[in-house]
Amino acid sequence: MPDRRIRKIVILGGGTAGWMTAAALAKVNSPPQFTLTLIESEEIGTIGVGEATIPTIHWFNRLIDLNEADLLRETQATYKLGIEFVNWNGDGSRYFHPFGRYGGPHDASMFYHRWIRAKLAGATQSHTAYSLTTQAAWASQFAPPSNDPNSILATLGYAYHFDASLYAGFLRRRCEAKGVRRVEGKVTRIAQDPESGFITSLTTHRDELIEGDLFIDCSGLRALLIEGTLHTGFDDWSHWLPCDRALAVPSERVQDPIPHTRSTAHAAGWQWRIPLQHRTGNGMVYSSKFWSDEQAVEALRSHLDSRALAEPRPIRFLAGRRRKAWHKNVVAIGLSSGFLEPLESTSIHLIQSGIAKLLSLFPTRDCYPETAAQFNRVFDADVESVRDFLVLHYHRSVGRAEPMWEYCQHMSLPDAVTDKMAHFTHTGRIVLATDELFKEASWFAVMMGQGLEPTDYNPLVDSISAEENRAHLARIEQQIATALRSLTRHEEYIRRQSRQS
Numbered sequence: 379m380p381d382r383r384i385r386k387i388v389i390l391g392g393g394t395a396g397w398m399t400a401a402a403l404a405k406v407n408s409p410p411q412f413t414l415t416l417i418e419s420e421e422i423g424t425i426g427v428g429e430a431t432i433p434t435i436h437w438f439n440r441l442i443d444l445n446e447a448d449l450l451r452e453t454q455a456t457y458k459l460g461i462e463f464v465n466w467n468g469d470g471s472r473y474f475h476p477f478g479r480y481g482g483p484h485d486a487s488m489f490y491h492r493w494i495r496a497k498l499a500g501a502t503q504s505h506t507a508y509s510l511t512t513q514a515a516w517a518s519q520f521a522p523p524s525n526d527p528n529s530i531l532a533t534l535g536y537a538y539h540f541d542a543s544l545y546a547g548f549l550r551r552r553c554e555a556k557g558v559r560r561v562e563g564k565v566t567r568i569a570q571d572p573e574s575g576f577i578t579s580l581t582t583h584r585d586e587l588i589e590g591d592l593f594i595d596c597s598g599l600r601a602l603l604i605e606g607t608l609h610t611g612f613d614d615w616s617h618w619l620p621c622d623r624a625l626a627v628p629s630e631r632v633q634d635p636i637p638h639t640r641s642t643a644h645a646a647g648w649q650w651r652i653p654l655q656h657r658t659g660n661g662m663v664y665s666s667k668f669w670s671d672e673q674a675v676e677a678l679r680s681h682l683d684s685r686a687l688a689e690p691r692p693i694r695f696l697a698g699r700r701r702k703a704w705h706k707n708v709v710a711i712g713l714s715s716g717f718l719e720p721l722e723s724t725s726i727h728l729i730q731s732g733i734a735k736l737l738s739l740f741p742t743r744d745c746y747p748e749t750a751a752q753f754n755r756v757f758d759a760d761v762e763s764v765r766d767f768l769v770l771h772y773h774r775s776v777g778r779a780e781p782m783w784e785y786c787q788h789m790s791l792p793d794a795v796t797d798k799m800a801h802f803t804h805t806g807r808i809v810l811a812t813d814e815l816f817k818e819a820s821w822f823a824v825m826m827g828q829g830l831e832p833t834d835y836n837p838l839v840d841s842i843s844a845e846e847n848r849a850h851l852a853r854i855e856q857q858i859a860t861a862l863r864s865l866t867r868h869e870e871y872i873r874r875q876s877r878q879s
């Protein structure tokens with residue numbers, strides 16, 4: 379039988395997607411079965427943003443054996459307990475999307491129903507009082523989740539903020555030490571097999587020819603292989619997610635970094651603030667239909683809370699996804715596979731999701747169409763569930779009256795969003811498809827934060843008395859208050875962890 383095993387993998391692109399993919403493939407390639415070559419162009423550069431993550435990053439760090447102390451030191455990382463949304467429901471409004479769970483350690487989804495029941499009976503305590511992660515974020519305290527399932531500390535959840543260019547450089551050094559070959563050059567020629575259409579080689583402007591069996595397109599928004607060569611098509615979702623431009627600018631560190639991202643809504647977009655150890659990352663995401671570039675620059679500059687360290691850098695994009703992220707012998711990972719704006723910091727997660735699916739569906743040189751179709755099916759479901767979560771934020775901006783927000787309040791919605799909102803308002807339930815990325819706590823936080831009011835709860839909660847229900851909630855509140863006092867200041871925790879080896 380002829381050897382159909384993949385022997386040469388070529389990754390085009392050395393941004394976060396390229397180096398994360400290289401790190402994962404290098405890790406599983408032991409003893410070596412294939413060579414790994416990564417081509418990147420310094421002249422083109424990387425997008426250089428993408429500094430906030432979500433808790434699924436822990437999966438990737440474990441996969442490549444990346445320890446936390448190294449990550450904190452090498453990338454100037456901070457901890458992220460969630461995202462604070464400011465003015466999203468009208469000026470002066472504020473809510474928090476925590477990465478941890480609500481309620482006590484054993485409450486699971488019944489917590490929401492217990493709280494709704496108490497609220498409908500007149501209780502005034504906000505749901506945020508029952509989220510240790512939210513309380514810790516607002517107090518700038520930190521602890522990782524406890525392994526003790528009976529502890530309130532088990533409800534905590536976290537991810538990281540890091541410097542995107544330091545992160546890519548850090549992964550690059552690790553990959554090169556593991557034998558990944560890096561080629562510097564701009565790919566100018568792409569050869570395809572005349573019969574199958576499979577890509578066979580890439581040639582750089584220096585006439586260096588690199589052959590491969592499998593090509594990973596990490597060329598960013600250019601999507602040089604998957605779209606530029608294989609023309610797989612793009613689903614434009616800008617009617618649901620109208621922002622199409624961004625400005626990114628670093629500013630000086632002003633205070634001890636807080637353990638959360640802040641997202642502040644403006645007239646035609648929103649501003650991010652990501653605290654790192656050595657600086658603050660800032661940017662404005664906006665819609666060019668509703669704001670000129672000058673208006674966006676002005677709004678960003680006037681809302682920075684420290685001195686800018688550079689001129690705002692413009693970035694253009696279109697919300698949507700590639701119709702086939704895997705086609706023939708090309709797998710698109712990262713921005714080449716599509717882009718959903720960074721409101722919930724999901725792009726790095728989608729890179730990991732692409733990597734995980736590639737590892738489990740790792741092909742032979744035949745790259746059977748069924749394998750690609752399976753990859754595309756599961757990846758699409760992932761992307762669509764993230765899209766729906768983002769759409770909810772825009773659509774439910776009921777407290778804002780500017781034209782862009784009014785457009786979003788009246789736009790037609792993906793069915794899944796309408797369905798989730800109806801379930802929640804009528805029954806207090808959060809209905810999820812299998813394997814949705816954002817779980818109940820996330821949908822609950824954003825639906826409540828954006829002003830959806832549940833009018834009922836799971837009737838099974840009535841099996842306990844109203845008094846018992848109130849006492850249960852009071853106990854959780856007490857546990858959270860006590861636990862909060864035991865946590866460490868975020869800044870101090872970073873310092874301590876960075877010293878570990």
Ligand SMILES: Cc1cc2nc3c(=O)[nH]c(=O)nc-3n(C[C@H](O)[C@H](O)[C@H](O)COP(=O)(O)OP(=O)(O)OC[C@H]3O[C@@H](n4cnc5c(N)ncnc54)[C@H](O)[C@@H]3O)c2cc1C
Nearest residue numbers: 391392393394395425427428430565598712713720725726
């Ligand atoms: C405004 C904004 C904010 C974001 N914030 C977040 C966030 O907080 N969290 C998050 O998870 N994600 C975020 N993202 C997404 C995140 O930045 C990207 O997912 C991540 O950086 C991966 O990018 P990439 O590697 O796919 O592309 P890029 O960084 O653009 O890399 C592309 C690579 O391809 C190479 N290349 C292209 N063409 C050629 C060629 N012809 N020859 C050789 N090399 C070539 C380039 O040199 C480069 O190395 C954000 C994105 C934007 C636009």
